[in-house]
Amino acid sequence: MKTFRTLIPAIILGCLMALAFTGCDVTRQAKRASNLGKCEFRIRQVEHVNLAGIDFDNVKSVKDLNFMDAARVMAGLTGPVFPLTLQVDVEGHNPNNSEAGLNRIEWILFIDDVRMTDGVVEQSIIIPPMGVQTIPVQVNVDLKQVLSGKPANAMINFCSNLAGAGKQPTRFTVKLKPTLFVAGIKITYPGYITVKTEFTAL
Numbered sequence: 001m002k003t004f005r006t007l008i009p010a011i012i013l014g015c016l017m018a019l020a021f022t023g024c025d026v027t028r029q030a031k032r033a034s035n036l037g038k039c040e041f042r043i044r045q046v047e048h049v050n051l052a053g054i055d056f057d058n059v060k061s062v063k064d065l066n067f068m069d070a071a072r073v074m075a076g077l078t079g080p081v082f083p084l085t086l087q088v089d090v091e092g093h094n095p096n097n098s099e100a101g102l103n104r105i106e107w108i109l110f111i112d113d114v115r116m117t118d119g120v121v122e123q124s125i126i127i128p129p130m131g132v133q134t135i136p137v138q139v140n141v142d143l144k145q146v147l148s149g150k151p152a153n154a155m156i157n158f159c160s161n162l163a164g165a166g167k168q169p170t171r172f173t174v175k176l177k178p179t180l181f182v183a184g185i186k187i188t189y190p191g192y193i194t195v196k197t198e199f200t201a202l
Contacts, residue, residue: 026182026183028099029101029180029181029182029183030182030183031098031099032098032099032100032101032102032126032180033101033180033182033187035094035096035098035099035100035101035127036100036101036102036127036178036180036202037202038094038095038096038100038201038202039092039093039094039095039096039100039127039201039202040092040093040095040199040200040201040202041090041091041092041093041176041193041195041199041200041202042090042091042093042195042196042197042198042199042200043088043089043090043091043172043173043174043195043196043197044089044090044091044134045089046086046087046088046089046172047086047087047089048085048086048087049084049085049086049162050083050084050085050086051073051076051082051083051084051143051159051162052072052073052075052076052082052083052084053072053083054069054072054073056162073159076143077155077156079144080144081142081144081145082142082143082144082155083140083141083142083143084116084139084140084141084142084143085138085139085140085141086139087136087137087138087139088109088136088137088139088172088174089134089135089136089137090134090135090136090137090174090176090195091132091133091134091135092125092127092132092133092134092135093127093131093132093199094127094128094129094130094131094132094133095130096129096130097129097130098129099126099127099128099129100126100127101124101125101126101127101180102124102125102178102179102180103123103124103125103179103180103181104120104121104122104123104178104179105120105121105125105135105176105177105178105179106118106119106120106176106177106179106192107119107120107121107137107174107175107176107177108174108175108192109137109139109141109172109173109174110171110172110173110174110175111158111162111171111172111173112158112161112171113171113173114146114147114158115146116139116141116146117139117140117141117146119137119138119139121135121136121137137174143155143158171196172196172197173194173195173196174194174195175192175193175194175195176189176192176193176195177189177191177192177193178202189202
């Protein structure tokens with residue numbers, strides 16, 4: 001099966017051969033696309049974690065929750081919805097001596113191996129030469145819906161892990177599918193790449 005890295009040059013060559021001319025903008029797009037195949041990605045950090053209206057960024061243990069915070073958690077556990085919002089900062093590293101770029105990213109978020117939600121980052125992203133670029137992924141999910149059908153203590157354990165108090169640390173995994181455009185032609189990664197805290201190559 002061909003990888004994204006091997007597919008990009010062939011697709012770009014076909015695009016350029018189909019054009020009657022090669023303008024500067026097309027050449028730049030083609031170079032950015034080619035460089036993307038050599039980039040690596042990782043989860044740099046998770047921030048702005050808010051669970052049931054409680055800021056979890058500085059919560060390291062359930063002991064850090066005051067009485068009102070604990071009451072909100074209980075209300076979330078027993079209420080119709082239990083909202084969780086956070087931002088996953090995905091960092092792209094470009095080892096090339098010229099820019100790499102993409103136009104959109106489809107993503108799927110997993111926490112503790114549980115599929116939480118998915119979405120799309122609809123923006124053009126440029127990774128500078130020999131540099132890094134952070135791609136913020138905004139997440140908004142209802143834990144009641146995600147953990148529906150699981151044992152009652154599953155949500156409590158999840159919240160405990162989120163606060164850093166569980167037996168195992170919370171594990172964040174993001175699956176990404178980048179898309180880019182060259183001369184108006186859409187090029188999408190064949191399948192998803194799995195990104196964790198260590199750099200993962202396309």
